[in-house]
Amino acid sequence: MVSRITHLASGACLHPEFVTRRGGSFNSVVFPARVTVIEHPREGIVLFDTGYANHFFEATRRFPEKLYALTTPVKLSPGQSAVDQLKSLGITPSDVRWIVCSHFHGDHIAGLRDFPEAKFAFYEEEYRSFKSYGRIGRLRHGYLQALLPDDFVSRAHSISTEQFLEADHGIAPFNRTHDLFGDGSIVLAPLPGHTRGQIGALVRSSGRDQFLVGDASWSSLAIEKNIPPHPLAYLIMDKGRDYLNSLERLHLLHQNRGDSLEIIPCHCGKKHAGDVFDV
Numbered sequence: 297m298v299s300r301i302t303h304l305a306s307g308a309c310l311h312p313e314f315v316t317r318r319g320g321s322f323n324s325v326v327f328p329a330r331v332t333v334i335e336h337p338r339e340g341i342v343l344f345d346t347g348y349a350n351h352f353f354e355a356t357r358r359f360p361e362k363l364y365a366l367t368t369p370v371k372l373s374p375g376q377s378a379v380d381q382l383k384s385l386g387i388t389p390s391d392v393r394w395i396v397c398s399h400f401h402g403d404h405i406a407g408l409r410d411f412p413e414a415k416f417a418f419y420e421e422e423y424r425s426f427k428s429y430g431r432i433g434r435l436r437h438g439y440l441q442a443l444l445p446d447d448f449v450s451r452a453h454s455i456s457t458e459q460f461l462e463a464d465h466g467i468a469p470f471n472r473t474h475d476l477f478g479d480g481s482i483v484l485a486p487l488p489g490h491t492r493g494q495i496g497a498l499v500r501s502s503g504r505d506q507f508l509v510g511d512a513s514w515s516s517l518a519i520e521k522n523i524p525p526h527p528l529a530y531l532i533m534d535k536g537r538d539y540l541n542s543l544e545r546l547h548l549l550h551q552n553r554g555d556s557l558e559i560i561p562c563h564c565g566k567k568h569a570g571d572v573f574d575v
């Protein structure tokens with residue numbers, strides 16, 4: 297069990313709501329980039345994703361990468377990056393020992409360079425997919441090579457498909473999981489579709505269990521009602537069919553355990569337990 301879970305927002309992006317949820321409005325909606333700060337009694341500080349950071353603006357200063365910043369307007373106020381907010385909570389960059397990367401999109405890994413001591417946990421399939429593209433292919437898929445620290449490989453904790461084992465952690469139908477520290481406190485599960493190797497994390501604390509699901513959905517509402525996104529959203533996805541399958545399984549999980557488990561999409565604008573920001 298972890299000691300504490302806190303959610304920060306390290307910046308936000310703007311999208312028309314209808315793209316992220318069928319039936320949504322044409323208005324631009326603010327989507328926070330959640331960073332989850334997990335305090336583990338033995339392992340120390342663990343982050344799930346990093347949100348935006350100034351490295352994002354550096355990585356998208358020139359074409360063709362600039363197209364990413366032009367098509368996804370980003371808001372990041374001074375002092376709002378994860379590293380700055382953690383300092384104000386008394387957590388130094390080197391206190392962060394682990395970063396679980398749900399997937400490698402720019403809004404999830406832009407802060408990796410700010411944490412020099414952290415190991416990076418991720419699904420091998422995600423890194424393989426990231427490396428399989430050339431510069432333009434990466435950009436089309438929302439990946440920015442410059443965001444990976446120069447020593448990324450030596451700090452990588454890559455989890456292979458074989459390391460996701462058949463096990464019951466109470467999140468059926470997600471039965472193939474990887475128990476990150478072997479104590480059941482942080483349990484990872486593949487959530488393919490949005491990207492090829494996206495993973496979510498079940499986190500257990502003294503409060504309600506939380507299942508952090510990255511971009512498997514943009515809102516809790518879409519999971520609760522099993523509402524697919526607009527067809528436009530499929531343009532950036534790895535596989536629409538896998539996305540819908542992951543969403544369907546999250547919907548089933550919500551139906552099974554909605555009272556005892558909170559499912560938290562990274563960009564959900566609804567208030568969740570442990571959020572210390574306002575949307």
Ligand SMILES: [Zn+2]
Nearest residue numbers: 399401490511
């Ligand atoms: Zn994403």
